[in-house]
Amino acid sequence: VGCLDLGDIIGVEGRLGYSNSGEMTIFASSLTFLTKSLETPPDKYHGLVDPELRQRMRYLDLIHGEGVRDRFVARSKIIEAIRRVLTDRGYLEVEGPTLQETAGGAAARPFTTHHNALDMPLVMRIALELHLKRLLVGGMERVFELGRVYRNEGISPRHNPEFTMMEAYEAYGDYASMMDLTEAVLVAAAEAAGAPETFTWMGHDVSLKPPFPRKRYDDLLAEVTGCDPLDPASVAAEATKHDIETAGRHPDVIKSELFEETVEKTLSGPIFVIDYPAAVCPLTKRKTGSPDVAERFELYVAGMELANAYTELNDPDLQEELFKTQLAGLSDDESMARMDHDFIKSLRHGMPPAGGLGIGIDRLVMFLTQASSIRDIILFPIHRPHSGG
Numbered sequence: 001v002g003c004l005d006l007g008d009i010i011g012v013e014g015r016l017g018y019s020n021s022g023e024m025t026i027f028a029s030s031l032t033f034l035t036k037s038l039e040t041p042p043d044k045y046h047g048l049v050d051p052e053l054r055q056r057m058r059y060l061d062l063i064h065g066e067g068v069r070d071r072f073v074a075r076s077k078i079i080e081a082i083r084r085v086l087t088d089r090g091y092l093e094v095e096g097p098t099l100q101e102t103a104g105g106a107a108a109r110p111f112t113t114h115h116n117a118l119d120m121p122l123v124m125r126i127a128l129e130l131h132l133k134r135l136l137v138g139g140m141e142r143v144f145e146l147g148r149v150y151r152n153e154g155i156s157p158r159h160n161p162e163f164t165m166m167e168a169y170e171a172y173g174d175y176a177s178m179m180d181l182t183e184a185v186l187v188a189a190a191e192a193a194g195a196p197e198t199f200t201w202m203g204h205d206v207s208l209k210p211p212f213p214r215k216r217y218d219d220l221l222a223e224v225t226g227c228d229p230l231d232p233a234s235v236a237a238e239a240t241k242h243d244i245e246t247a248g249r250h251p252d253v254i255k256s257e258l259f260e261e262t263v264e265k266t267l268s269g270p271i272f273v274i275d276y277p278a279a280v281c282p283l284t285k286r287k288t289g290s291p292d293v294a295e296r297f298e299l300y301v302a303g304m305e306l307a308n309a310y311t312e313l314n315d316p317d318l319q320e321e322l323f324k325t326q327l328a329g330l331s332d333d334e335s336m337a338r339m340d341h342d343f344i345k346s347l348r349h350g351m352p353p354a355g356g357l358g359i360g361i362d363r364l365v366m367f368l369t370q371a372s373s374i375r376d377i378i379l380f381p382i383h384r385p386h387s388g389g
Contacts, residue, residue: 007040007041009034011032012026012028013031041060042060055375055380056386058379058380071371071377072379074194074369075369077192078364079361080192081191082359085181090142091170092143093143093145093146094143096131096132098125098150099113099125100124100131102123102339102340103126104129104340104343105126105127105128105129105130106129108152109126110125110151110152111123111152112124125150126151127167128147129167130343133312133354133356134343137351141171141352143168143169144168146361147165148163148164149165150162151163157372159374160382164361166185166358166359167357168356169354171354173354174295174311174354175295175355178355179212179214179297181357182307182359183210183212186208189368195369199370206270206301206302207270212269212271212272213272214271215271215272216273217229217259217273217276218230218275221255221258224263225258227258229255235251236251239255253279256280266303267301267303268302268303269301269302269306270299270301270306271300271301272297272299273297273298274297276296278292279292281294282319282323283310283312295310296310304363306360306363307358308357309357312354312356314347316344316348319344320344323340324339362378
């Protein structure tokens with residue numbers, strides 16, 4: 001017994017009973033070393049304090065950090081609940097390729113790699129969308145994927161280069177049916193995580209009681225900024241006040257950046273922001289009678305986007321035209337468009353009208369566990385190399 005140190009793992013045989021103070025105790029008759037701890041564990045009361053050290057040494061954080069393991073148990077339960085909602089509604093879980101020839105489905109810079117045997121460049125996927133929509137063409141009417149995506153961009157309390165997405169697609173659905181699905185997923189996930197129906201997070205009072213309010217994109221922009229969203233000059237003038245570059249940029253890109261700068265932080269939610277500028281939504285069906293408006297919504301909570309959904313564009317000629325327009329008029333950082341000729345070809349075989357939904361799992365877990373950083377709910381977030389080795 002004198003050889004035991006804190007952190008050692010032992011096996012004990014003996015009689016189960018109670019101590020004089022009433023505490024359940026094993027009265028040991030034999031003891032076996034199973035594992036010897038060669039490193040001194042963190043102090044019992046002060047533990048791992050430095051956030052970066054906690055993330056680098058998650059194995060110790062799980063042992064000694066208060067509530068850490070509970071967050072990751074909640075994450076598992078949330079994912080299980082999402083799967084259950086989708087499978088109960090007839091969705092089939094599938095797996096798309098991580099290595100792809102073309103990065104598409106999101107406005108993001110991909111990680112690049114090279115396949116030696118085929119001697120060809122490849123990218124790691126930045127979204128799940130385009131391959132799932134190919135399955136709609138193939139007659140799989142309700143599909144979803146829970147998978148990792150990779151974006152070669154910045155790191156922040158809300159962004160990690162490697163993260164988990166859930167995307168679901170439903171033939172003969174639209175963005176209204178995706179709103180109903182989003183509410184069902186969010187409510188089930190909250191129940192699984194043990195989250196209260198109302199609470200305060202990041203300075204916002206939020207209520208998870210459905211139905212969630214729905215407000216038009218342009219109406220919110222007008223309410224918050226006072227500009228006329230339908231007048232490019234009015235939008236540009238307001239954007240200039242917020243140091244947003246306007247020269248030579250598409251009016252809807254300016255509007256989108258102004259919305260991000262002024263409106264998003266006011267959205268406590270959950271709230272569906274609906275009917276986005278069509279020019280920044282190249283994969284989305286236009287509203288009948290309003291070609292400048294896309295049937296798209298984003299769900300916001302505490303100023304953070306949690307979900308994104310469309311009525312999917314299924315016209316191959318219009319899709320190709322929009323891709324070309326986007327590529328000609330917008331920079332790579334501004335455009336979601338990447339000319340995926342194989343995807344266009346698949347649409348020519350006939351994709352049914354459909355609704356599609358994407359939810360960032362990491363942000364959802366962050367919200368429902370009331371974590372302050374996305375890195376707190378990712379087991380092993382990426383870090384710069386440690387100078388200490």
